[in-house]
Amino acid sequence: MNHIGTLVRLYFCTILLAYQRTKVPKYHLMKILVIGDIFGRPGRRAVRELLPGLLREHHIDFVIANGENAAGGKGLTPPIAEELFQSPINVITAGNHIWEHDAIHPYFDSHPILRPHNVHESLPGRGWGYFSASNGARIAVVNMQGTVYMEEKGHKAENAFLSIDKLLPELEKFSDVIVLDFHAEATSEKRALGWYLDGRISAFVGTHTHVQTADEQVLPGGTAYISDIGMTGPHASVIGLAKEVAIHRFLTGERKGFKVSEDGVRLEGVIIDVDEKTGRARGIRRIQESLSAGPAIIK
Ligand SMILES: [Fe+2]
Numbered sequence: 001m002n003h004i005g006t007l008v009r010l011y012f013c014t015i016l017l018a019y020q021r022t023k024v025p026k027y028h029l030m031k032i033l034v035i036g037d038i039f040g041r042p043g044r045r046a047v048r049e050l051l052p053g054l055l056r057e058h059h060i061d062f063v064i065a066n067g068e069n070a071a072g073g074k075g076l077t078p079p080i081a082e083e084l085f086q087s088p089i090n091v092i093t094a095g096n097h098i099w100e101h102d103a104i105h106p107y108f109d110s111h112p113i114l115r116p117h118n119v120h121e122s123l124p125g126r127g128w129g130y131f132s133a134s135n136g137a138r139i140a141v142v143n144m145q146g147t148v149y150m151e152e153k154g155h156k157a158e159n160a161f162l163s164i165d166k167l168l169p170e171l172e173k174f175s176d177v178i179v180l181d182f183h184a185e186a187t188s189e190k191r192a193l194g195w196y197l198d199g200r201i202s203a204f205v206g207t208h209t210h211v212q213t214a215d216e217q218v219l220p221g222g223t224a225y226i227s228d229i230g231m232t233g234p235h236a237s238v239i240g241l242a243k244e245v246a247i248h249r250f251l252t253g254e255r256k257g258f259k260v261s262e263d264g265v266r267l268e269g270v271i272i273d274v275d276e277k278t279g280r281a282r283g284i285r286r287i288q289e290s291l292s293a294g295p296a297i298i299k
């Protein structure tokens, strides 16, 4: 009799579980790929050759790429921007080097290119925008620059904490998902701003140092965080520059020459999973995809 009772209970439990499973809402986790600073011709080649495969493999819904070093390692020009948009990039973000070439200024109005938001309002361009992802989600992307150790780098930036406080109410009105590319030098400033924004934005990605950090995490409030997503370019180098040129600078103090390295090319960045219904991140993982063999390859 006990066996029969147990079987009956098991039967009803199974029915109940099956019923509850049909009641669980099915959330689609959208996938956002953010590509680290694209450095010169090697970085652009990495994007051209590796991005299509990454989109297929990971079912990416939206692509953000930092392009502040795409033109010969410094800045962005109209032909280089056109070349990058031949690849499936939804929006290009930038940083201090975006001010190298004035010719890109008209493109700020005609193309999805963002420069840091927290510079003087009289400067050309914009620092944020609304976009549509391939899954239909409305996504706000913001580009901001840090202030610690960033003096004399690009145009003067205002306090990013106060600046994004003012901006967020506007972004929340029209977007499901908010991603910030915070272009800054100091990990302290990046981590402090990440914690400050936890639960208020979907993802915080650091850029600028060209060295990928291993501190990716989803913070308790649901914000995906990483201090720096790295560089898409030649890694057998000193942050993209030919190593012999960089070593000469340190040995002699002479700032002579600028040569983009060609070796150890890889695409670096992160893929972020976001629940578009809540705007909260569920995961973040680093990407390091090699394009060519070289002594700095770590994979
Ligand atoms: Fe950079």
Ligand SMILES: [Fe+2]
Binding pocket: 068, 095, 096, 097, 183, 208
């Ligand atoms: Fe930079």
